[in-house]
Amino acid sequence: MIRVQNVTKTFGDFAALHGIDLKIKAGEFVALLGPSGSGKTTLLRIIAGLEFQDGGEVLFDGEDVSSRSVGERQVGFVFQQYALFKHMTVAENVAFGLSVRRKGRPPKADIRARAEELLRLVQLDGLGKRYPGQLSGGQRQRVALARALAIEPRLLLLDEPFGALDAKVRKDLRRWLRGLHETMGLTSIFVTHDQEEALELADRVVVMDHGRIEQVGTPEQVYMEPASPFVSDFVGETNQLPGGIHVRPHDIELVTSGGIPVVVDNVFRRGGSWRVEGRIEGHDRVVEFDVNAANPAPMLGETVQIQPLREREFQKHPS
Amino acid sequence: MRRSTTESRALQIVLIAIALLFLAFFLALPLIAVFGEALKAGFGPFLDAVTAPDALSAIKLTLLIAAISVPLNLVFGVAASWAITKFQFRGKSLLISMIDLPFSVSPVVSGLIFVLLFGASGWVGPWLAEHDLKIIFAVPGIVLATVFITFPFVARELIPLMMEQGKDEEEAAISLGASGWQTFRHVTLPNIRWGLLYGVLLCNARAMGEFGAVSVVSGHIRGETNTMPLHVEILYNEYDFVGAFAVASLLAGLALVTLIAKTVLEWRFNLHGSARH
């Protein structure tokens, strides 16, 4: 189990993390989700031991590893830009962690066999002799993963693992990674700024903003019961109605009377529904909502009445 | 459209011609002159001149100086570039500008600094004299001056290269359990090898060719503290033109070899671009 206790980090006089508390159970797949600059990478690097916190502790299975170097923590780290060793072959990259072992280094033949096995695992068998420069982005990503797995890490850390890939590859790779996590019984933390990715993949999502944890919960909780206006806004789409009411576009229905009047500005198809963009009459506030495409699309310029089905009210946020 | 391309083409030709003429006048001609003068009296006198005892001792000394100062600067250059590009520390920008100091100070002044420090009336001169240690007008002084003059070469080559490469690969290596030395040996060094070789080459050329700083600290003792460039000057002042040009042609030969090696390296290393395997 991984525990992060009251961890703070400043760069110069900029506070990147304020008192972070987090518990991760063995076998969990956890996403650190937040906008760029919210401190996700910094937290991941502190857990890895690539960066050191100014205050607080990091515990692995109850043991304080705060003063342990990254090499001693036995974590697998997959870098955002993969950081493959350019001058080594794919097989040499994967074998690196075993071949630099000073205590109990396996014989050369075993290392080679292990590298091949890992390449099979990441579906790159036969590419061991290539150089990283000769691979596609998705293949490089999998080499980085195989390399990190070679040291049998007790924790796998991935920084924006799909960030540099195109949409199609990203979707395939993400399911595949989830499967790998299950079959290998890993404990994994990955960083992402893409809420869809976090919701689809993770057992639990940690939503971060400005160096603070805004909410920790299952994808369902984070989406359905956002703990703050920030989470509501950042995870999924959100409309702010007058009176501090937050409501998702699919939680709005059209009513014939007694609703909030909205002037329709734009209508387009999105999957099985019409996405309607409009302004609340007399408020100039933009709202978006979905209407089942089985119904006729609202007309441009028409005034319709809307009613929130499920709404959340937040205290006025200080910031 | 057509007119403007022909115009720019004419301009191109003129510019190229000017550049070529300039190079011919300032580089090719002197080089030919050096070899021409050296071989004017035939190959026999040339060979006699470069194998004269004083010439041989100057050649040996020059090789010795290069053999000491180039490895020193290789280590210093790698260490400084490593520190500057991979760590954050106080005084970093000061270190960066210090590295450029030898380029911005006249070599004569650089030599004088060492005389001021270690000379008979210098700061530590009396102490050295008491312990019978000779630095100025001796080999150690020449080494010091040469190291000082040539230390920017390796570092200046490596710093931009290592900055561009960042520290991701090093971090990946240590996260996989590699020690600092293993990381340097297996990850950093292969990534900088072409840039390093390039820096060493330039450093060596300068170490063998430095005149000003070395001239100040050497004392020009024939057969003892004369390097090749100093020896050339002495022979020339004694109107031994064949001798002077013969030794000079060796230095010019070194320059040519350096130039060729540099071109080959630039081609391999793709003009400071990312190193390839």
Ligand SMILES: Nc1ncnc2c1ncn2[C@@H]1O[C@H](COP(=O)(O)OP(=O)(O)O)[C@@H](O)[C@H]1O
């Ligand atoms: N080494 C560093 N030096 C100075 N500031 C840094 C450093 N690393 C991160 N920061 C700052 O800390 C904040 C959080 O960065 P990061 O953890 O990379 O955010 P994220 O990964 O969520 O985009 C950013 O404002 C960033 O500029």
Ligand SMILES: [Mg+2]
């Ligand atoms: Mg980041």
